[in-house]
Structure formats: structure tokens, C-alpha cells
Amino acid sequence: MSEALLDVARRVVGWAGANEEVEAFVVRARETEVRAYEGEVESLTVAESQGIGVRVVLDRRQGFAYAGTLDTDALEATLRESRDNARFATADEYAGLASPDGVEPAPLDLYRPELDEFPTDAKVALALELERATRAADPRITGIESAEYADVVYSSAVASTAGVAAATSETGCYLSSFSLATDGDETQTGYGYCVGREPSQLDPARAAVDSAERATRLLGATKAPTARLTVVLDPVVTAQLLAIVGSTLTGEAVLKGRSLFADRMDEPVAAPAVTLIDDATEPAAFTASAIDDEGLATRAVSLISGGVLRAFLYDTYTARRAGAVSTGSAVRAGHASTPTVGAQALALRPGLRSQADIVAGIDDGLLVQGVTGMHSGVNPVSGDFSTGAEGLRIRAGELAEPIREVTIASTLQRLLLDVIEVGADLEWLPMSAAGVSLAIGDVTMSGI
């Protein structure tokens, strides 16, 4: 499938004029989503989508245009429009497309025909089983907000006048369960996930039990008095935090004066326990890919090593401007977006102990099971960090009473320096960062 896309991309590139750099990025995705509710299929969506994004660089000016169809008229119109848009950009000596850098793409096996051929009925059965298992996990589970199976068969190709020609096909699927637990008038919510490259890797029982346990253990939650304490972030919460940290470590943020780590290269920016790597060649990552969205090979980048800042992420443009080389970190939000630089598969190097063992060593703390408002309460430029939180109080090494409607606050800078321990429980989630339990000291919990 990806070879056909590469042909489309090459065709557009073949229309480039003299002195004109042209890059075409073509995607096709086939997605299925099944939602179960009360033992029935609530909705079943089957969708094929495709699109092209065309970048033109002419006289050091960049233009971009996109279309959601791949017929010849649309391809021609998109190239024309991109060319026209280039006229209005400011000339930039660093503008230009990616050139092949000799790095071979990692031999990853990310396409599984088993998923491509998996019958719809079997997908429906997985969603129904997830819903049934979530309800059956605990008598206090009285409802399901959503129980869903989703998969995607994704192919993309990039070709350019600079000599790039790369294509990839990937499959992925996941189950997610959001459950409601009630006790009298009170309702609490919980979630559970599992991800795989093919359906046989999915474990509906585990997602169901996680979802039910998270919801039921919050029953009886109350607001707590304001305190300064140690928090243990559940793996999903850590993954959300890492995504924000990753956004501050891009060449883009650094060059444009928006990174709080801009002048900190080779300095300690985190506790020694923190080693943060962005590695899209990790096959277990849900977002793994052998090529980035400019067609260069992805590679492992150690951003923070033993607490010391060691690297920033670069795509071709930011690398040129910084006098560095691309780290294969070009990302796009889809065919309608220009490539930019971003993390693709972030993970902390896991530690040695389970979450339970970490909790056992904490006298006074909070296990943070869920956070809300990461997008509104965290400013990746200033580092101010404040989010809504719910979870369980930790007292004398044991999980104690449930807590809700509090916030936890610090700054990104301090959170990283205050890390006490990284757990051993690394798990990949349906997002671009891995989850792992993370203990952080001296965080303000605001409540009553």
C-alpha cells in the first residue's frame, strides 16, 4: 500500500519547476472503531481517509497546501496553491527540504497483516467483551461511559526533489474502558487501556479490571486540606507530563526563545534518576516508526541522561538554524499540517521497583491516579504547573483514603529536580509517551 502512495508523491515531485524544491507527503489510513454499550454495539465506524500535503521552497521561501483527495486535478491544484503561498513567506536562509543523511531506517516490523485481515465481527466481539468484563469486574460498577475497540492501518510516503523517497506502513489497535462506579448518590470514574500492533496482543480482561479498580477505589473520595507532600504519578499521568516536557526540548522552542531549558545544555536539569529518551525505533511504542515525517530515519535521542540535559530534538529546518543535524524528529499532525519538530516516542529509563514498593517507602503522600486541565494549567514556556488531581492518599507506606477535587502545583523545572524515583512498570499507551510510575517530592496539593 505504501508503494502506491510513494508513486503519488513522486508524481507530484516530478512536476517541480526549475530552481523549485518540492516535497509531497501522502497518507492513507483505514480505521475501525467499535463502541459497546449495555451489551449492544452503540456505534461502528469504518473509515478510509487519505490526503496529500505539498511543500514548495522557492527562493528560500516556503509555501504549503493540502488536499483530502488524490485525483490528478487535486494534486495539480495543491502544488499550484503551495507555489503561490511561497511567494508571501519571508525569505529565510535556512528554509529548505530534508536531504538524505545516509542513516538507514531501522528494520522495524510495524505492519501486521493479522490486523489488516481481522474480521469486523471479531472487533465487535472484543468491544462487547471489554464492556461485559468491565461491568462484571465489580458489583459497584453501574455504568460504562465508553468501552471501545479502535484500530488503524496507516501508510505514508514522502518524496522530494532533494532525493528523499521513503514510505512506511504501520498497524495499531487499542481497547479503552471508561467506567462509572456508584455508591448511593456518589459516582466515580475509572479508566483502563491496552494497546497492540495486532488484536491478539490486546488483553480486554486487564483493561476491564484496571478501569473498574480505578473507579471503585475512588468511592468515598473527599477534598483534603492543603499540604506539601510526595506524589506518585500513575503511569498514564507520567506519560502526560512527559509529553509536555518533550515539547520544551525541541529545537523550535529553543530557537524561538520559548524553552525554559534553552541555556541549560550539559547542566543538571533533573534528579539523577531521570534519563529521558525519545526513540521512535522502539518497536513496542504505539507511535513507533522507522521514518520521520520528512522521510529521514528515526533514531534514539537521549534528551536527559542521569539528570543532565544532553540534547534537543531537531527537524531539518531547526537543525540548520541551530548549526546541528536533524535528529529525525519531524512530525506532522496529518497531511494538512506542515512538518514541525516534536517528540515521537518518549520514555523514562525505568527503575527497579514496582509502584507498590515505591508507595511502601513513602510516609506521607498522594498517589495521583488522574489529572485534569493539563492543557490549561501547565505553561510549557514559563514552566508553571498546576492541574486538577484525584487519587489515593499514602500514609505510612500504605494506600489510604481517596481524594478528589484538589490541585497539584509546582513548576516543570522543580518537578524534574524533585524526582525521587522512577518505577519499573514501564508501559506503552495509545499516545507518544510511555507510562511509568514516578515519585516526586515537595509538591503542593491545594484543597480546603
Add this chain to the structure above:
Amino acid sequence: MQAPEPDRELVARELVARELVEEALAVALRSGAELAEIFVEDKRSSSAVLDDGRIEELVSGRSRGAGIRVVAGDTTGFAHTADLSRSGLAAAAAAAAAAARRSSGGPRPVAVQPDVRTGIGSVAVRVPPESVPKSTKVELLTAADAAARSEGSAITQVAARYGDSRRRILVANSDGLLATDDQVRTLFSVSCVATGDTGLQTGRESAGRTVGFELFDTYDVTGMARRAAHRALTKLKARPAPSGTMPVVVGPGGGGVLFHEACGHGLEADLVAKSASVFAGRIGEKVATGLVTLIDDGTMAGEWGHYAIDDEGRPAGRNVLIADGVLTDYMWDRIRAGKQGRSSSGNGRRQSYQHLPMVRMTNTYIGAGADDPDSIVADTDRGVYVAQLGGGQVNTATGDFVFGMTEAYLIENGVITEPIREGNLIGNGPEVLTRIDALGTDFAMGSPGTCGKDGQGVPVGDGTPTLRVTALTVGGTAA
């Protein structure tokens, strides 16, 4: 430039021929479903971004396609395609029908008629954005950049974005409905970074309306840029936000996000039906102080959440959700309304033809009250004044919600004093509604927003006068 009065039949014809719509619906119904619906969308967007002193890129594009929905019993089948040919639509219709399969009923003929009741949202557009030269759009960006930087050398970075879109839609269904709309939106935003001894701070300002380029007759981009710069500079002097529970006064236009999160989402009928809302089963009950009358109104011409028809073809409505503190109604889409034997409230929306519609807000607001805004602050001994709110999030099942404060100050002895750093406020919807004790006379709409639900983003507006909540938890780091 005066846009000609649009011809509904013509708009429909341009998107897809009526007989193709009817054929696709007939195919979709063949497995015996009760409802088949086709949603056709042709959306053109253009944007221009200035960052770091340079016009970084102009982007333009088009996405066009159809989503076909088939409802059989409690099951919805959905398929979408970018292929608007006879065979493309038939294939999508067959896929949607198979997804919602039931007993076979054989093809059922469908005839649809243009709905004369529905209007066209963009009739008010005076200057279609596509008629404006790209160079004129670029000039707005450079003017904003210069204005922001003129506020002082501490302004170290400026990003400005111009965007416009024209979204033409057609909705037809097996009840015979055929409705169209033509929705134009224009948006401008400026973000500044200020650098000082205490690190980096940011300030933002945005304006967006369902109008064309005449947006800039009302909004001066240089003034917006200066306000954004001023916000960032002010925050350089900000001290850490307090932590704990205290009175919070929200400035005019700002409080809409509070209601959007505190109760708006919880009044969406799909969440109510799954008992995933703390407001389920509470119609007719007093849920807020008597000051609170909450309205969701998609008919407010020009506002960011405005449209003529929703994405199920239903005319937008003005729906009173809470009247003088009493919960009067939820917001409805077609499926949830149908289960209750009532009609949709015009709140069925979707991000694009690739998405299923669901219950969404439009422009959600609380009208002006009777209190003098200055007195509201003067009567507050110690608390926080929030001049500009960021986004928010809610867990509708528990009612717990947060929203960010991007420009806030301490209130000390009834006076607004020092700026405080960013942070979240947290509260519980049903509790907060009973703690609103003052509403100002100074109603204003807030900034244009994008509301996310189940991974779909749609444009929404909100508004409130100055208001006070007697107790909210401020999530700062200071004691």
C-alpha cells in the same frame, strides 16, 4: 464587496446532486434501518503564521467528503468517503448499512426536498475571505508583530496567526430532509513571550467571529497585540498563586468557560442518558442560586459558535438550560431526542464529515446581572480576580472541573493588587452553581474557543458579566 444572496438549491447542487443523495440513502436503508443520513462537507481553509519576526508560512487547503450514518435500533453504523461520485457514495452507504445491519429489508426509495425553513449562516458575510489578497492578510501579521514589540525590549518573541475557513455543508436523511449551510469563520490571534529576571512569561489575545474579513473593521490587530504584550509583561512581576479555597471574581467575558465546564457538558443529553452526568434526573430542581439563568444559543449571529443548521440539519436554537437557578432542559441531538420522543434542540455537531455527530454546546452564556462590577471586587475581602481564563476540563460524572487562569490578580481588602502566576482553579459543578453570589451589569462575550469532546473539536463561544464564586480552590504553590 457585497456577497450575493445565496441560492439554497444552487449550494446543494454544487456539493452533490440530489439524485445521488437519494440513491445513497436508499442503499443505506436496505438493511432495514430506521434512519439513514448523509452529511456532505466541502471545507476550504487558509491560514498565515508569523513567528520569530518572519512570515513563516501560508497554508491553504480543502477537504471534501461525505459521512453516512445508519441507525438501526440502538446501533449506529457510520462510514465516510472523500469520493463524492455515485459509486463512492454507494460504497460508503453500503459500509454504513453493513455496520448497522439488522434484518434485511431490501432497498427503500427515498425522496428529499430542500428545507425552506433553514437559512444560510454566511448571508451576513460582507467580505468573503477568499476575495481578500494574501498580501493583505500578511500585512495584518506584520502590523501585530511591530505593535507587540513596540511595548518594550522585554517582549522577546511574538507569534501571530490569521485563519479563515468556509465550510459548506449539506445534510439529507431518510425522513426527506435536505438542508444546507454555508459557514464562514475568521480568526486572529497574537501570543507574546516576555523575558525577565524571573524567567519567561506569555500573553495571548484572540478574536474570532462567524464573519468574513470585515472582522478587522471591529478588531484592531495592533491593539490586540499590545494587550497580549502587556499581559506577558505584567506576569513577569507575578508572584506564585495562592493555594487553598477562597472567593474568586471572574471578569466580564471570562466566566463563560466556568459555566461551560461547571455545568454545560453535564447538560449534554448523551452524557445524561448514560448517567455520566451529575445533572441526570434533576430537571425541575433548583441547581443554582437564583441569579443564574444559563442559555445555549446557536442563533447569535456573528458569534464563534453560531450556525444556521446543526450538523444533523436542524436549525440552531436558543435553549434556556437553567432559569433563575432551576434546571429546565438539557441539550439534545437527534438520537438522544428521538429516544425521549422529543425534537432535537439543534445541538448535534461534528468536527468534520469524518466524525459522528453528538451533543455539543454552541454559544453558552449568562446574561447581565444587577450588581455594579466594581462593588463586587470592593465587597471581596481576600481572594483572586481572574481577568482572563484559559481552557478547562470537566469530569461530568463527578462534576469536578478545572479551568486555567492566564491573567489573574490578588484581591486584598477589596482592591485588586498584585498579578499572580498561572494556575488552575478547581471546583465541583453542582457546588459552584450554588455559590455564585454576584453578577455584574457588564455582560461580554469571551474569546473564541474550541471545545473538545471524545476527540472532536468544534468552535464554541461563551459569555458572562463579572461574577463572584464565594469559594473555589486555587491551585497555586504559595501558602
